[in-house]
Amino acid sequence: MTIYDIAKKAGVSASTVSRVINNKPGIRESTRKRVQKLLDESGYTPDISARGLVTQASRFIGILIEDIRVSHHTESVYVIEQEMTRHGYTCITFSTGADPCQKAKYIEILEQRRVEGVILIGSMFGADEVRNAIRRHLPEVPVVIVNGMLDLPNAYSVLIDEERGTEDCVALLLRKNRRYLAYLMDVPTPANLHKLQGFCTAMQRAGLGDGKAHTVYAPGMDTNPIASIARGREAAKEILQKMPDTDGILCSTDALAIGCLQELQSRKIRVPEDIALVGVDNSVYGLVCSPTLSTLDNKLAEVSLSSARLLLDAFEQKALSRKLMLFTEVIERESS
Amino acid sequence: MTIYDIAKKAGVSASTVSRVINNKPGIRESTRKRVQKLLDESGYTPDISARGLVTQASRFIGILIEDIRVSHHTESVYVIEQEMTRHGYTCITFSTGADPCQKAKYIEILEQRRVEGVILIGSMFGADEVRNAIRRHLPEVPVVIVNGMLDLPNAYSVLIDEERGTEDCVALLLRKNRRYLAYLMDVPTPANLHKLQGFCTAMQRAGLGDGKAHTVYAPGMDTNPIASIARGREAAKEILQKMPDTDGILCSTDALAIGCLQELQSRKIRVPEDIALVGVDNSVYGLVCSPTLSTLDNKLAEVSLSSARLLLDAFEQKALSRKLMLFTEVIERESS
DNA sequence: CTGTTAGCGCATTCAC
DNA sequence: GTGAATGCGCTAACAG
Numbered sequence: 167m168t169i170y171d172i173a174k175k176a177g178v179s180a181s182t183v184s185r186v187i188n189n190k191p192g193i194r195e196s197t198r199k200r201v202q203k204l205l206d207e208s209g210y211t212p213d214i215s216a217r218g219l220v221t222q223a224s225r226f227i228g229i230l231i232e233d234i235r236v237s238h239h240t241e242s243v244y245v246i247e248q249e250m251t252r253h254g255y256t257c258i259t260f261s262t263g264a265d266p267c268q269k270a271k272y273i274e275i276l277e278q279r280r281v282e283g284v285i286l287i288g289s290m291f292g293a294d295e296v297r298n299a300i301r302r303h304l305p306e307v308p309v310v311i312v313n314g315m316l317d318l319p320n321a322y323s324v325l326i327d328e329e330r331g332t333e334d335c336v337a338l339l340l341r342k343n344r345r346y347l348a349y350l351m352d353v354p355t356p357a358n359l360h361k362l363q364g365f366c367t368a369m370q371r372a373g374l375g376d377g378k379a380h381t382v383y384a385p386g387m388d389t390n391p392i393a394s395i396a397r398g399r400e401a402a403k404e405i406l407q408k409m410p411d412t413d414g415i416l417c418s419t420d421a422l423a424i425g426c427l428q429e430l431q432s433r434k435i436r437v438p439e440d441i442a443l444v445g446v447d448n449s450v451y452g453l454v455c456s457p458t459l460s461t462l463d464n465k466l467a468e469v470s471l472s473s474a475r476l477l478l479d480a481f482e483q484k485a486l487s488r489k490l491m492l493f494t495e496v497i498e499r500e501s502s
Numbered sequence: 503m504t505i506y507d508i509a510k511k512a513g514v515s516a517s518t519v520s521r522v523i524n525n526k527p528g529i530r531e532s533t534r535k536r537v538q539k540l541l542d543e544s545g546y547t548p549d550i551s552a553r554g555l556v557t558q559a560s561r562f563i564g565i566l567i568e569d570i571r572v573s574h575h576t577e578s579v580y581v582i583e584q585e586m587t588r589h590g591y592t593c594i595t596f597s598t599g600a601d602p603c604q605k606a607k608y609i610e611i612l613e614q615r616r617v618e619g620v621i622l623i624g625s626m627f628g629a630d631e632v633r634n635a636i637r638r639h640l641p642e643v644p645v646v647i648v649n650g651m652l653d654l655p656n657a658y659s660v661l662i663d664e665e666r667g668t669e670d671c672v673a674l675l676l677r678k679n680r681r682y683l684a685y686l687m688d689v690p691t692p693a694n695l696h697k698l699q700g701f702c703t704a705m706q707r708a709g710l711g712d713g714k715a716h717t718v719y720a721p722g723m724d725t726n727p728i729a730s731i732a733r734g735r736e737a738a739k740e741i742l743q744k745m746p747d748t749d750g751i752l753c754s755t756d757a758l759a760i761g762c763l764q765e766l767q768s769r770k771i772r773v774p775e776d777i778a779l780v781g782v783d784n785s786v787y788g789l790v791c792s793p794t795l796s797t798l799d800n801k802l803a804e805v806s807l808s809s810a811r812l813l814l815d816a817f818e819q820k821a822l823s824r825k826l827m828l829f830t831e832v833i834e835r836e837s838s
Numbered sequence: 839c840t841g842t843t844a845g846c847g848c849a850t851t852c853a854c
Numbered sequence: 855g856t857g858a859a860t861g862c863g864c865t866a867a868c869a870g
Contacts (some may be wrong), residue, residue, distance in 0.1 A: 179841045184865060194839060209638050214614045215551035215560065216863035219846045224551065233580070237786075240576050244569070244597055251596070256615060259595055260587070261580055278550045279592060302545050329862055391786050424790050431792065450573075450727050451781045454760050456767065504847055515857045520849055530855060552847035555862045842869075852860080 167210045175208070176201045187212060208444055218280070222412040227477065228276035229259040230269065231287040233389035236421075237449045242287050242312065242470040249474040255282070264290070264353075264387050270299035283477045287470075289314035289357035308480035310473045312355050313464075322480060324473040324490045328357060328446070331462045331494030332364030333415050335444045338460065338496055342442050344414030347374065348405045349381040350398065350426060352418045361418050361446065380409065384422055391421050391451075398425020406433070413441055414502075420445035420452050420461055427455055427501070443501040457500030462495050503546050508805065511544070512537045515764070523548060532551050554616070554682055564612035565595040566605065567623040569725035572757075573785045576808040578623050578648065585810040591618070598722050600626070600689075606635035613639040619813045623806075625650035625693035644816035646665060646809045649800075658816060660809040660826045663677065664782070667798045667830030668700030669754050670782045674796065674832055676708055681751030683710065684741045685717040686734065686762060688754045697754050697782065720758055727757050727787075734761020749777055750838075756781035756788050759795055761836070778838040793836030800830050 169183040176183065178201060185193050186201040204210075218224045225249055231239045247257045258279060262269045269291065276284060284304060286296070300309055300318055310322045339347055345423040349365045352358050366377030374380075385400035386393060398421060405412055406429075417423035423445030428438055437443050437457055445452055445461040451457030469492050479485040505519040512519065514537060520776045521529050522537040540546075563586055567575045594615060596608045599667050605627065612620060620640060622632070628650040636645055636654055649782055675683055685701045687695050702713030710716075712829045720737035722729060734757060742765075759781030764788045766773055773779050773793055781788055781797040787833035788795030815821040 169865095171862080180863090181865080182840060185840090188865080192839060195839080199771065208850080208855080211610060211613045213555075213616055216555055216846090219549075219552055219555065219848095220865045227853075234570075234583075235573075235576050235580050237571075237573070237576075240573075244571050247570075247595075247597060251611075256594055256611065258592060259583075261583060274547060275587075275592065277547045280549055280551065303547065305870055320602065367866070392789065394784075395789065409520050428792075450731075450787070451790045453728065453731065454787045454790045456764075506847080516847090517849080517858080518856060521856090524849080526849095528855060533855080549847055552862090553849070555847080555864090556849045556864075570842095840870085842867105844865105844867085846864085848862090849860105850862105853856105853858080854856085 167198055167208060169210075169212075172201065172204055172208060172210055176204050181252070190362050208226065222226050224280040224282055225255050226279050226281045227255050227257055228273075228279070228281040228284040228285065229257050230272055230276075230284065230291060231259070231264050232262055232264055232290060234259065234261045235390055236394075237451065238447045238464075238466045239287055241466050245470040246285055246474045249471060250340070250477075253313075253478055264389060266295035267295045269296050270379035273299040273303050283307050283481060284309045285473055285477060286311040286314065286316070288312065288355070290355045292316050292356055292456060300492075308477055308485075310477045310480070312469055312473045315356070322476050322485065322488050322490075324419050324469050324476060324492065326464045326469055327491055327493050328462070328464055329360040331446070331464065331496070332361040332416070333368040334494070334496045335446070335462050336365060336368035336372070338498065338502055339414040339416065339442055339444060342414070342438070342502055343373065345443055346409065346411040347380060347414045347416060348409055348412045349377060350382055350401050350405065350415055350417040350422050352394070352397075352422055353387075354383075358418050364414060382408070394419065394421035395425040397429070398422035399429045402426040402429035406435075415441060417443070417445045420447040420449040420459060423459055423461070423501075424451050427459070438500070438502050448497055452497075452499065460499045460502035461497050462494050463497050465492055468492060503544060505546075505548075508537065508544060508546055509539055512540050515810055534786040542606070560616040561591050562615050562617045563591050563593055563801040564615070564620040565593050565623065566598050566612075566618040566620065567595070568598055568600055568610055568626065570595065570597045571726055572730075573727065573787065574783045574800075574802045575623055577802050579801050581806040582621055582810045583637050585807060586813075589814055597614070600725060602629045602631035605629070605632050609624060609635040609639050617643060619643050620645045620808055622647040622650065622652070623754055624648065624691070625690045625838065629651050630772070638770060641646075644813055644821075646660075646813045648805060648809045651692070658812050658821065658824050658826075660805050660812060660828065662800045662805055663827055663829050664798070664800055665696040665700035665703075667782070667800065667832070668697040669704040670830070670832045671782070671798050672701060672704035672708070674750065674834060674838055675778055675780060678750070678774070678838055680778055681710065682745065682747040683716060683750045683752065684745055684748045685713060686737050686741065686751055686758050687717055687719050688730070688733075688758055689721065690719075694754050701752060718744070730755065730757035730763040731764070734758035736761075736766045738762040738765035751777060753779070753781045756783040756785040756795060756797055759837075760787050760791055763791055763795070774836070774838050784833055788833075788835065796835045796838040797833050798830050799833050801828055804828060
């Protein structure tokens with residue numbers, strides 16, 4: 167079923183049908199009615215790709231995330247997809263995994279699909295390989311990176327002040343009279359390094375010594391939340407062994423904090439009485455666990471919506487700024 | 503950058519370039535080398551949509567789910583996307599929401615994108631509106647429905663025997679010497695009605711009376727997991743009020759069970775000592791809460807992989823069957 | 839107001 | 855082996 171089929175049935179030319187479909191002016195009302203009726207009855211639907219070929223507009227945007235199973239990524243994708251769909255764009259979403267080369271491959275697929283814009287979710291998309299891939303494959307289309315930076319003329323950033331937020335988390339623990347703080351850090355992405363910086367700053371300011379000495383890493387590549395939890399558990403063991411005096415633990419993600427919590431509880435260490443616990447992400451997990459988890463709300467939903475809006479503005483070249491910063495909020499629950 | 507640009511640079515015709523790109527035979531090796539080199543250097547990438555216009559193959563498939571934020575949906579989408587991408591297909595995923603009309607709209611978008619196949623995740627896609635939309639907009643492409651049925655010549659089903667699984671859950675509770683069972687049921691989707699059927703069968707068989715009389719509904723349209731948890735909490739109150747003797751609760755989803763757990767704990771009712779709790783979905787939530795949640799693993803990952811494979815088989819018309827059934831497994835954890 | 843023509847980027851005949 | 859011509863479904867520019 168093409169516009170030609172409709173045109174034949176209606177006894178008009180294909181252009182007339184096209185005009186009706188696209189609500190172009192300059193058509194006699196009677197003709198429009200007649201064609202529209204046929205259009206409705208025949209169940210015709212335009213081929214958007216064919217249209218895109220001539221209008222040079224795919225109406226696609228690409229969304230890249232490392233792993234959609236991570237709950238705050240999911241939230242981001244949800245919000246962005248709703249907003250972009252509302253504006254007539256179709257989202258192509260890929261879970262790229264952690265490997266930068268793999269990320270570059272997906273960028274090539276997005277080029278093949280002629281996306282009009284891209285949203286990268288996560289600071290690890292600021293890697294050099296990604297930048298090169300963008301420069302090579304998508305040098306012309308606006309690219310918004312969420313919670314990260316990309317030094318490219320077509321790149322935009324929506325940032326979250328997690329460094330400051332982490333300082334606020336430390337402040338919370340200090341208010342709870344904790345003095346032997348530990349920091350449990352996930353893979354050293356730029357975002358996580360910012361949080362570490364915040365932790366160190368706050369520790370120093372409080373006269374609690376070198377933050378890095380109180381930091382334990384939870385190494386691992388698997389982005390699955392279950393794997394994250396397991397890593398948190400392992401890292402908790404390390405904290406307890408190396409820093410037995412610890413009375414407060416700050417985790418760079420909620421998933422790690424959950425693992426941590428499980429390890430503490432299995433050892434009958436009371437949370438928050440013996441050790442207070444704070445996570446980051448404001449994920450559902452923090453509401454599901456018991457005690458509920460104090461966490462840093464990094465406003466992923468707002469940030470994602472802003473990034474979608476920023477992309478839409480960039481399409482109309484009316485983006486006010488290439489860089490946007492949003493602020494976090496500490497959510498105090500039972501674990502602190 | 504088109505094949506014509508490459509052709510000009512190479513001093514050959516566009517057809518030759520096309521042949522090189524598609525690895526067609528009948529090209530002198532020296533020519534192929536020369537063109538390939540230019541292809542690589544220039545950073546040319548074919549426009550898949552333009553190709554699709556002539557080959558009549560979009561290499562798109564559509565995935566429809568109600569809400570990607572629901573953790574087992576997310577898992578499904580992840581698995582399907584990985585598998586389809588591996589086979590050269592690009593997935594277009596939409597969160598449709600609960601409204602059947604909205605679902606129909608998304609099906610129309612999929613038609614506009616000329617998807618070659620569709621995967622519907624969830625039994626609520628078996629609704630009449632959806633069937634009509636498929637019949638109208640996508641009568642020719644294979645449609646796989648996960649955990650549901652669609653009476654259409656181009657439809658395939660991958661089912662999970664949750665009815666039997668629910669019976670197994672009741673058996674678990676009986677083994678734990680529970681006799682006053684309640685069933686907490688989410689919105690009456692076909693899948694949830696199957697579970698209810700399983701509950702009733704098992705209750706009757708055990709001589710515990712009419713299952714329906716022991717069933718409480720958690721009404722609500724919001725598919726967000728946080729909303730589900732809240733609904734579970736409300737429903738738990740109702741159970742405690744109407745059936746104060748209850749010593750075991752089976753919930754049709756983990757999220758509801760989490761809400762239930764929270765309400766019980768807030769009333770100092772011990773789980774599992776006073777009331778045992780079992781969910782369905784084997785979601786991360788069940789590992790995050792405390793006590794950890796016994797649950798029915800409905801093998802969403804396997805089911806999703808099977809549905810992707812089924813679709814791929816249908817593309818090559820070598821699908822062995824239109825209907826596939828997989829089996830569940832009870833996972834016993836601390837809550838029972 | 840409407841039809842004719844051309845061309846988007848590509849693969850595929852059919853000649854040569 | 856390779857090129858010229860054609861058409862996929864559609865919109866846009868230009869006639870009329």
